[in-house]
Amino acid sequence: MTIVKGRIACSHFADSKWEKKGLRGFLEYRDLGVTDASQGRFAANVGRALHAHRPGQEAPMHVHKVGFHLTYVLKGWSRSYYEGLGEVVLRAGDCLTYEGDLPQAHVEYSEDFEVLQVTMPADFPTTPLDMPVPGKDSKT
Secondary structure, eight states: OEEEETTEEEEOGGGOOEEOOSSOTTEEEEEOSHHHHTTTSOEEEEEEESSSOOTTOOEEEEEEOOSEEEEEEEESEEEEEETTTEEEEEETTOEEEEOSOOOEEEEEEOTTOEEEEEEESSSOOEEEOSSOOTTOOTTO
8 A cells, every 4th residue: 555645655565556567567566656746757666577587578679768767676687688788687786777768678587576666757658669689699
């Protein structure tokens, strides 16, 4: 349950609602109430893996039309591709941030993968890109 009063949000884990959304059908998300508390300027959620990685369930190349995006890994690991950076493995405690439209793909993750994400603005479009993941190999 998330309580929002004006600009304050309090989200209790025990009462949380988890839902699937977006390109990453292998994750479920918990909204932390930031969108309502910030009148849509920001969003924050926790995503967690529903199961171990299965080939064919990757999030293909896409861009998020955001001003700012922060990804902080809470548990496990994920392997992604980011244009200009290449393949990146993020493990618990690692953080990646960017601004603007950054082509990316999420190609592999651990069964216990859990991530905190913060974006600005709260609502933004995601556009799939019709292109293969550069350098994708047989690891997935």
